[in-house]
Amino acid sequence: MIPLRHLLPCLALPLAIAAQAQYTPWAEEDFPMNLYWGDTHLHSSYSVDANTMGNVGLPPDDAYRFAKGEAVRANTGMVARLNRPLDFLVVSDHAEQLGTMLKLREGDPRIIADPKAHKVYEAMKNSSTGDESAIAVMQNFLAQMAAGQPLLSNADVSSEVWQASIATSDEHNDPGNFTALIGFEWTSMPGSNNLHRVVIYADGADRAGTMQPISSNDGEDPANLWNFMEQYMADTGGRIMAIPHNGNLSNGRMFEVNDYAGKPIDRAYAQRRARLEPIVEVTQIKGDGETHPFLSPDDEFADFETWDAGNFAAMSAVNKTDDMLQHEYARSALKLGLALEQRVGANPYQFGMIGSTDAHTSLATAAEDNFWGKATITEPGMERTVPGGHGLPGDDNPDTQLTKGWTFVASGYTGVWARENTREEIFNALQRREVYATTGSRISLRLFGGYDYGAADLDDPHAVRIGYRKGVPMGGELAAAGDKQVPGFLLMALKDPDGANLDRIQVIKGWVDAAGNVQEKVYTVAVSDNRRIGRNGKVKALSSTVDLETASYSNSVGAVALSAFWEDPDFDPSQRAFYYARAIEIETPRWSAYDAVRLGKPLDAADPKVVQDRAYSSPIWYNPD
Numbered sequence: 072m073i074p075l076r077h078l079l080p081c082l083a084l085p086l087a088i089a090a091q092a093q094y095t096p097w098a099e100e101d102f103p104m105n106l107y108w109g110d111t112h113l114h115s116s117y118s119v120d121a122n123t124m125g126n127v128g129l130p131p132d133d134a135y136r137f138a139k140g141e142a143v144r145a146n147t148g149m150v151a152r153l154n155r156p157l158d159f160l161v162v163s164d165h166a167e168q169l170g171t172m173l174k175l176r177e178g179d180p181r182i183i184a185d186p187k188a189h190k191v192y193e194a195m196k197n198s199s200t201g202d203e204s205a206i207a208v209m210q211n212f213l214a215q216m217a218a219g220q221p222l223l224s225n226a227d228v229s230s231e232v233w234q235a236s237i238a239t240s241d242e243h244n245d246p247g248n249f250t251a252l253i254g255f256e257w258t259s260m261p262g263s264n265n266l267h268r269v270v271i272y273a274d275g276a277d278r279a280g281t282m283q284p285i286s287s288n289d290g291e292d293p294a295n296l297w298n299f300m301e302q303y304m305a306d307t308g309g310r311i312m313a314i315p316h317n318g319n320l321s322n323g324r325m326f327e328v329n330d331y332a333g334k335p336i337d338r339a340y341a342q343r344r345a346r347l348e349p350i351v352e353v354t355q356i357k358g359d360g361e362t363h364p365f366l367s368p369d370d371e372f373a374d375f376e377t378w379d380a381g382n383f384a385a386m387s388a389v390n391k392t393d394d395m396l397q398h399e400y401a402r403s404a405l406k407l408g409l410a411l412e413q414r415v416g417a418n419p420y421q422f423g424m425i426g427s428t429d430a431h432t433s434l435a436t437a438a439e440d441n442f443w444g445k446a447t448i449t450e451p452g453m454e455r456t457v458p459g460g461h462g463l464p465g466d467d468n469p470d471t472q473l474t475k476g477w478t479f480v481a482s483g484y485t486g487v488w489a490r491e492n493t494r495e496e497i498f499n500a501l502q503r504r505e506v507y508a509t510t511g512s513r514i515s516l517r518l519f520g521g522y523d524y525g526a527a528d529l530d531d532p533h534a535v536r537i538g539y540r541k542g543v544p545m546g547g548e549l550a551a552a553g554d555k556q557v558p559g560f561l562l563m564a565l566k567d568p569d570g571a572n573l574d575r576i577q578v579i580k581g582w583v584d585a586a587g588n589v590q591e592k593v594y595t596v597a598v599s600d601n602r603r604i605g606r607n608g609k610v611k612a613l614s615s616t617v618d619l620e621t622a623s624y625s626n627s628v629g630a631v632a633l634s635a636f637w638e639d640p641d642f643d644p645s646q647r648a649f650y651y652a653r654a655i656e657i658e659t660p661r662w663s664a665y666d667a668v669r670l671g672k673p674l675d676a677a678d679p680k681v682v683q684d685r686a687y688s689s690p691i692w693y694n695p696d
């Protein structure tokens with residue numbers, strides 16, 4: 072029995088608790104402290120092009136199982152598995168002709184009732200026997216498919232397949248453990264110029280299923296997609312966003328200063344685009360889109376996995392010109408956005424940055440040592456170095472191709488800072504741009520900006536909480552704070568636990584100068600191995616530890632973690648600016664080097680053999696207004 076004298080003080084506890092300060096200093100804080108990894112752009116056998124290129128047996132169910140860490144048998148017969156599961160996935164099958172190739176193979180009467188489709192169906196059965204006329208029909212069909220012609224459109228079939236796809240997403244969505252976000256790809260390609268967007272829902276099948284995804288066959292102007300999105304939100308109360316990708320294949324159309332019709336961008340357009348497209352996919356299988364050496368000649372890391380041959384019509388020699396490049400790459404677009412904001416009062420290109428795979432195999436692989444390729448016909452074990460943009464049959468002229476197989480990039484993933492692994496939290500993080508891109512590794516990256524930081528903050532065990540308390544995270548905005556107030560930035564990077572050490576961290580700044588011209592500069596702010604950063608910002612390169620004979624490397628160089636407190640030495644409080652972080656790993660073998668060792672295939676002299684994977688944070692913007 073407890074003595075009464077011990078119980079009496081308890082009677083006064085409620086009053087005492089109300090009067091005293093909170094003992095736990097972070098009791099009221101709710102910062103996004105968890106890092107989640109995912110792929111927001113993956114195609115299954117439901118996509119007409121993926122199915123045409125051999126992915127006939129891996130529907131969304133297999134894509135989700137693979138992302139969760141299960142072993143899946145690929146269409147080639149090999150078994151594939153991730154060494155670490157993902158935390159979230161978007162299966163983003165093309166809205167155009169959704170599921171129709173799948174149903175054509177099954178001989179669905181709704182498809183083959185069309186005489187053209189029936190001809191392809193018969194040819195598909197006979198082409199495997201060597202029938203030359205059947206092969207000719209298939210090659211013509213594939214060529215028209217590559218040109219974006221809607222040969223198999225059937226509204227009933229696509230509606231049925233959409234409902235099946237989103238039901239599968241709901242089945243695999245496991246709040247707290249794995250997030251399956253519903254999505255599709257809108258595949259606009261005017262004049263073979265890439266204006267593609269992945270569309271992601273925050274909602275489940277009950278809402279997403281009320282409207283069939285819009286197709287670019289209904290109009291190739293992105294405004295048509297935005298109309299659909301706004302209608303969806305108005306009708307359902309749901310949430311939705313679009314994510315542009317592969318501006319490098321748009322021949323100057325992805326980040327223009329004019330709208331689709333050629334009229335100068337105005338304030339309303341800028342606000343609408345920024346609201347509906349808060350992030351951009353800057354790295355994936357079809358090339359890295361951070362920047363280009365022509366645009367960033369002083370950036371020694373600018374020429375990374377660059378695809379700049381043309382657009383999707385490069386097979387017919389539609390070449391790219393230098394003046395197009397500024398409208399294709401993320402860093403340049405961020406600068407153009409600042410200039411447009413100064414002119415019209417809103418920034419259409421105030422976007423965060425993410426990475427994705429765009430794999431058409433149902434297998435979300437982005438690591439160099441486990442890259443499954445763009446399409447089933449270029450999976451491991453097959454010839455991956457022959458000419459051919461997507462490896463389509465008939466692509467046999469090396470002088471007129473978009474790319475060779477080895478130029479495909481093992482990239483990328485999205486890192487998300489969120490409170491928990493749910494649809495709502497992952498979508499919220501994407502929308503507020505507290506996300507970043509990697510080229511396949513799982514580097515942990517933080518960026519905070521504000522006016523009250525100091526170098527000592529990095530030594531505090533609660534440095535991340537200090538980052539939130541005193542400033543804004545990546546994706547945020549800073550207002551002016553007086554003429555003498557210079558913004559400071561906290562940068563923190565940690566190596567991939569199963570990957571390579573870090574070489575350096577950099578800050579990339581873009582701004583509008585006093586004459587109204589856009590500028591950029593790369594600042595190296597932390598390096599490994601006690602190297603010295605020169606006055607010109609350059610750093611001596613580390614010795615490579617890559618052994619091409621064994622496709623291996625050593626973490627005997629580089630750093631496990633790098634951090635920095637950095638203040639802008641060139642800050643002008645009157646100038647609009649953005650800042651983002653880039654963390655770069657030491658050299659490792661590229662996927663083509665792993666292929667050479669594992670498949671016993673000698674590397675071609677032109678094949679890239681090593682790579683320095685990296686992470687790009689979303690920017691922080693400074694606005695003097």
